[in-house]
Amino acid sequence: MAAVERPFPPGDYDVVVVGSGPGGLQTSYCLRHLGIRHALLSRDERPGGMFQRFPIFQRLITWTKPDAPVERTSREYEWYDHNSLLAEEPELKALVPALMDRAYDLPSRAEMEAGLAAFAERAGVEARYGCTWESTRYEGDRLVLETSDGEYRCRAAVFALGVTEAWRADVPGLEHAAHYVDTRVPERYAGRDVFVVGKRNSGFEVAQGMLPWARSIVLGSPRPVQTDALALSALRVRYLHPYDEYARGGPGTYVIDVTIERIERAGERLRVYTRGTTWDGTLEFEVDDVIAATGFQTPLQDLPQLGLVTVADGRIPALTPFWESVSLPGVFFAGNASQGARGIGKHGAGASSTSVNGFRYNARVLARHLAERLDGREPPRRPVAEVVPFLLRELTAAPELWVQKGYLCRVVSTADGSYVDEGVAPLSSFLDAAGPDALAATVEVDEAGKIMPMLYVRRGGEVREHQLEPHPLHEYESEPYRRHVSGLLS
Amino acid sequence: MSIAESLGQLALFADLTPSQLEAIAHSHEEDVFAAGERVLRRGLSGGNFYVILEGEAAVEIDGDARHQLVRGDFFGEISALTGEAPTADVVAVTMLRCLVIPGQQLERLLLDRPQFMLRLLRMEARRLRSTLEWRP
Numbered sequence: 001m002a003a004v005e006r007p008f009p010p011g012d013y014d015v016v017v018v019g020s021g022p023g024g025l026q027t028s029y030c031l032r033h034l035g036i037r038h039a040l041l042s043r044d045e046r047p048g049g050m051f052q053r054f055p056i057f058q059r060l061i062t063w064t065k066p067d068a069p070v071e072r073t074s075r076e077y078e079w080y081d082h083n084s085l086l087a088e089e090p091e092l093k094a095l096v097p098a099l100m101d102r103a104y105d106l107p108s109r110a111e112m113e114a115g116l117a118a119f120a121e122r123a124g125v126e127a128r129y130g131c132t133w134e135s136t137r138y139e140g141d142r143l144v145l146e147t148s149d150g151e152y153r154c155r156a157a158v159f160a161l162g163v164t165e166a167w168r169a170d171v172p173g174l175e176h177a178a179h180y181v182d183t184r185v186p187e188r189y190a191g192r193d194v195f196v197v198g199k200r201n202s203g204f205e206v207a208q209g210m211l212p213w214a215r216s217i218v219l220g221s222p223r224p225v226q227t228d229a230l231a232l233s234a235l236r237v238r239y240l241h242p243y244d245e246y247a248r249g250g251p252g253t254y255v256i257d258v259t260i261e262r263i264e265r266a267g268e269r270l271r272v273y274t275r276g277t278t279w280d281g282t283l284e285f286e287v288d289d290v291i292a293a294t295g296f297q298t299p300l301q302d303l304p305q306l307g308l309v310t311v312a313d314g315r316i317p318a319l320t321p322f323w324e325s326v327s328l329p330g331v332f333f334a335g336n337a338s339q340g341a342r343g344i345g346k347h348g349a350g351a352s353s354t355s356v357n358g359f360r361y362n363a364r365v366l367a368r369h370l371a372e373r374l375d376g377r378e379p380p381r382r383p384v385a386e387v388v389p390f391l392l393r394e395l396t397a398a399p400e401l402w403v404q405k406g407y408l409c410r411v412v413s414t415a416d417g418s419y420v421d422e423g424v425a426p427l428s429s430f431l432d433a434a435g436p437d438a439l440a441a442t443v444e445v446d447e448a449g450k451i452m453p454m455l456y457v458r459r460g461g462e463v464r465e466h467q468l469e470p471h472p473l474h475e476y477e478s479e480p481y482r483r484h485v486s487g488l489l490s
Numbered sequence: 491m492s493i494a495e496s497l498g499q500l501a502l503f504a505d506l507t508p509s510q511l512e513a514i515a516h517s518h519e520e521d522v523f524a525a526g527e528r529v530l531r532r533g534l535s536g537g538n539f540y541v542i543l544e545g546e547a548a549v550e551i552d553g554d555a556r557h558q559l560v561r562g563d564f565f566g567e568i569s570a571l572t573g574e575a576p577t578a579d580v581v582a583v584t585m586l587r588c589l590v591i592p593g594q595q596l597e598r599l600l601l602d603r604p605q606f607m608l609r610l611l612r613m614e615a616r617r618l619r620s621t622l623e624w625r626p
Contacts, residue, residue: 170492222512222516223513224513259508259512277510277513278513309522310522311521311522312520313492318522318587320527326522327524327585342519342521342590344534345521346535346536347593348538348591348594348595350519428528431528431531431534432527447592447593447594464533465533465534465535467535
């Protein structure tokens with residue numbers, strides 16, 4: 001059998017992308033589209049990243065509506081499909097809905113993985129599989145990535161490694177617990193008492209999966225379950241039955257606010273010592289299994305030793321609005337780790353960068369940013385004939401603005417009475433960069449969950465914010481909106 | 491050092507128990523800003539309350555630094571509590587690590603933890619006094 005030639009041999013590239021999950025595939029696709037010479041490396045044997053394994057028990061919590069009032073090949077359809085990667089070619093768009101069995105409007109893990117594999121294959125996104133990134137160093141203005149196949153030199157590296165490596169809180173005895181990533185089939189927990197440490201996505205997902213099997217389930221962590229926030233969260237869709245049972249007083253399922261002081265062996269069982277955070281007192285539990293749903297981290301290898309600054313107890317890289325490390329120049333992140341750029345956080349809202357729907361847009365903006373930065377290449381700028389309808393259409397239907405609320409905006413610059421489309425950019429880059437007179441449209445959400453169309457107007461270097469009236473159907477193209485925006489521009 | 495441990499070393503949180511600090515650390519995000527990045531923006535609504543865990547920041551009006559903020563200081567409380575937009579920018583002078591508490595949640599925290607409210611009020615009173623003293 002002839003040896004198959006592997007792409008991207010070690011050597012010099014403008015950009016090296018590491019990871020073949022959705023973040024890596026989307027970044028590579030977008031870089032190629034802009035003609036940026038890059039290598040895509042992956043330690044895996046096939047595309048898919050975390051979706052080869054996760055989520056373990058449940059479907060995804062991000063919707064895809066196979067039928068929608070708009071064509072699947074349209075840009076607007078992306079707002080109906082939070083799971084497909086982005087493409088310019090109609091035949092590469094919206095690949096996930098075609099693979100769904102439609103039992104729910106949420107794809108299963110297998111459907112999602114198949115969608116990513118289909119994208120990689122049909123778009124011809126090649127990767128050097130079986131190539132493991134091992135260490136990193138600077139040589140002058142170049143980054144050098146040592147891999148199992150040799151050295152890669154580049155001007156910028158984009159790490160799209162997911163946030164799925166087990167992270168354990170610093171709790172004495174937590175080593176007796178299996179981490180979420182190592183949990184086994186739910187049947188294994190039949191008739192057993194289980195303590196789940198953690199009350200975020202993975203904790204609730206595990207508990208939900210075990211409800212029909214386990215004898216009793218306790219979920220414990222310091223932070224109270226924020227029911228008002230959960231009511232508006234994607235988590236509500238399938239994971240909250242354990243909380244529902246507890247809130248109604250159902251026996252055998254408990255959701256408590258505690259710090260875990262220690263976990264000890266007690267014969268065949270485990271004893272969990274806890275102390276209340278929102279109530280005074282202590283509780284002890286004797287259980288068969290403890291599961292650490294204490295979260296995940298990005299596998300950062302030696303980047304912290306190189307000086308990478310992180311947030312969230314070292315789990316996530318701290319990033320600039322264009323997803324570059326705040327401390328390591330040329331080191332960028334894509335995919336789930338792009339959550340390390342929080343955005344301006346108005347009303348406490350963060351970016352939607354922890355799921356495919358949000359970070360697919362980050363990847364496209366990042367590719368354009370790299371083209372400008374590495375090649376000094378100006379992106380194509382199209383004139384905008386009718387600026388008011390253009391902005392209102394964006395506010396009504398631009399999927400980038402609707403998914404990445406308050407993080408991404410559409411920018412239109414103006415000079416001599418004419419307008420030019422500057423594309424999609426992080427809102428903070430618009431607010432903080434000195435630039436020509438310009439407008440930015442974005443969609444924001446307040447603490448109560450109210451969705452608000454916003455316009456930012458920069459004149460003479462000063463930016464003012466303007467909130468447009470909310471609309472029950474989120475349609476902002478009617479005459480009152482036109483008048484409002486025309487008034488702002490005159 | 492964990493976020494809860496960092497908080498425990500600051501005067502603002504000195505009266506809270508380790509369990510209460512854990513709950514605060516788990517309930518709010520941490521954010522890091524590169525030197526030169528703006529954290530709080532004059533005229534923009536929806537601002538948050540920030541507590542500096544590491545680094546330095548400057549209160550700026552029209553680009554002029556008026557006041558330095560260091561570890562343990564906080565900012566954004568006036569707009570978070572009044573719902574009005576800030577009247578100054580806050581810019582990171584060095585790399586800046588902050589705990590970020592959204593306005594509405596600050597109100598809840600103040601009501602839930604009166605010792606924290608008292609500490610904040612005392613610090614606010616000192617700031618007010620020094621502002622009055624310095625006024626020509």
